[in-house]
Amino acid sequence: xxxxxxxxxxxxxxxxxxxxxxxxxxxxxxxxxxxxxxxxxxxxxxxxxxxxxxxxxxxxxxxxxxxxxxxxxxxxxxxxxxxxxxxxxxxxxxxxxxxxxxxxxxxxxxxxxxxxxxxxxxxxxxxxxxxxxxxxxxxxxxxxxxxxxxxxxxxxxxxxxxxxxxxxxxxxxxxxxxxxxxxxxxxxxx
Amino acid sequence: xxxxxxxxxxxxxxxxxxxxxxxxxxxxxxxxxxxxxxxxxxxxxxxxxxxxxxxxxxxxxxxxxxxxxxxxxxxxxxxxxxxxxxxxxxxxxxxxxxxxxxxxxxxxxxxxxxxxxxxxxxxxxxxxxxxxxxxxxxxxxxxxxxxxxxxxxxxxxxxxxxxxxxxxxxxxxxxxxxxxxxxxxxxxxx
DNA sequence: TCGCTTTTATGATATAGGTCAAAAATAAAT
DNA sequence: ATTTATTTTTGACCTATATCATAAAAGCGA
Numbered sequence: 516x517x518x519x520x521x522x523x524x525x526x527x528x529x530x531x532x533x534x535x536x537x538x539x540x541x542x543x544x545x546x547x548x549x550x551x552x553x554x555x556x557x558x559x560x561x562x563x564x565x566x567x568x569x570x571x572x573x574x575x576x577x578x579x580x581x582x583x584x585x586x587x588x589x590x591x592x593x594x595x596x597x598x599x600x601x602x603x604x605x606x607x608x609x610x611x612x613x614x615x616x617x618x619x620x621x622x623x624x625x626x627x628x629x630x631x632x633x634x635x636x637x638x639x640x641x642x643x644x645x646x647x648x649x650x651x652x653x654x655x656x657x658x659x660x661x662x663x664x665x666x667x668x669x670x671x672x673x674x675x676x677x678x679x680x681x682x683x684x685x686x687x688x689x690x691x692x693x694x695x696x697x698x699x700x701x702x703x704x705x
Numbered sequence: 706x707x708x709x710x711x712x713x714x715x716x717x718x719x720x721x722x723x724x725x726x727x728x729x730x731x732x733x734x735x736x737x738x739x740x741x742x743x744x745x746x747x748x749x750x751x752x753x754x755x756x757x758x759x760x761x762x763x764x765x766x767x768x769x770x771x772x773x774x775x776x777x778x779x780x781x782x783x784x785x786x787x788x789x790x791x792x793x794x795x796x797x798x799x800x801x802x803x804x805x806x807x808x809x810x811x812x813x814x815x816x817x818x819x820x821x822x823x824x825x826x827x828x829x830x831x832x833x834x835x836x837x838x839x840x841x842x843x844x845x846x847x848x849x850x851x852x853x854x855x856x857x858x859x860x861x862x863x864x865x866x867x868x869x870x871x872x873x874x875x876x877x878x879x880x881x882x883x884x885x886x887x888x889x890x891x892x893x894x895x
Numbered sequence: 896t897c898g899c900t901t902t903t904a905t906g907a908t909a910t911a912g913g914t915c916a917a918a919a920a921t922a923a924a925t
Numbered sequence: 926a927t928t929t930a931t932t933t934t935t936g937a938c939c940t941a942t943a944t945c946a947t948a949a950a951a952g953c954g955a
Binding site: 575581583595596599629632635638639642643646649650652656657658689 | 773825829833837840879
């Protein structure tokens with residue numbers, strides 16, 4: 516679903532409103548592997564992924580890269596806490612393939628929030644969806660075996676599960692990459 | 706922090722606005738162990754805990770009670786997805802001690818959202834905070850040892866860690882209650 | 896197409912923490 | 926104040942998965 520459709524599906528904007536809103540965003544194409552936000556820096560923009568996919572990750576105490584979230588086509592991507600509170604980001608944000616995004620700064624977004632109450636609603640809905648997704652993952656991770664976690668991933672994000680490197684997925688699911696490799700090899704032998 | 710202070714800290718309401726908003730809420734005292742929402746039912750109200758504490762939990766495949774979240778004094782409590790989307794709740798909501806809450810229905814809240822754009826902002830801020838908290842817990846759970854998870858709990862929710870039963874905390878942290886008991890006995894022997 | 900780098904697979908071994916069982920301690924009820 | 930129920934502790938044992946090591950495969954630049 517493209518950007519305008521995504522917006523209108525959440526809140527019914529008029530054509531004029533929609534145009535004005537779109538004009539506050541900037542469209543940009545981002546090449547594969549580009550880092551949009553660095554850990555410790557402020558996340559200046561909220562991104563909508565028109566085409567492509569990205570992920571957030573951080574480096575743990577052993578400098579190991581841990582995927583925190585995947586963002587697929589048609590989703591908003593940001594280091595939410597950093598963007599909204601202007602705090603240093605705990606995560607890196609990077610694009611995993613050539614992508615097209617719409618981006619907006621906090622200042623411009625605040626202009627939209629002030630101008631259109633419906634935008635506040637949009638913001639609330641988008642964040643509510645994120646919250647639901649994170650809670651779902653949490654429940655999936657918390658008490659399930661590695662096998663079950665991978666099944667959750669296949670069910671919830673089939674597109675991502677088949678496109679992203681095994682190491683990224685393993686860290687996202689909280690398991691060693693060797694474990695995920697073994698799970699997959701079980702699958703293919705049956 | 707009490708209800709009015711919490712509201713004005715997030716968004717600067719005028720006295721008149723604040724009064725009007727408060728009038729849409731109902732104050733209620735809830736006795737210990739009362740269940741506010743049942744799994745599978747719609748969560749009809751958003752609660753603010755003026756005094757006391759609650760938790761959300763669900764029963765897993767083995768009918769084991771798993772704590773999903775704790776809500777302390779001064780926090781909003783709800784089965785967010787159920788409340789906002791009018792979907793059956795995945796969780797029970799219960800009060801862990803005699804409490805005083807302010808509650809509001811979705812209908813009345815929508816009236817407030819429509820009337821005061823600032824309320825939309827309030828909603829967005831509250832949910833953003835929840836999102837941040839859940840993401841923090843997810844990171845704590847995903848790659849940390851049982852010991853580290855408990856330390857996270859002590860740091861993040863010291864009040865709760867010392868008041869709630871060991872079994873509730875263990876399931877919240879994704880470990881067997883025996884494990885948490887052993888961790889605690891290590892602590893007290895040093 | 897060849898060499899170089901990164902990713903994935905597989906085997907051997909170690910361990911954190913789960914499960915089962917039973918006792919001890921606390922809390923609740925009559 | 927006793928009994929009953931619930932929660933916590935402790936011990937013995939076991940298993941899923943991490944870790945370490947190395948090989949195979951895939952991807953990529955020159």
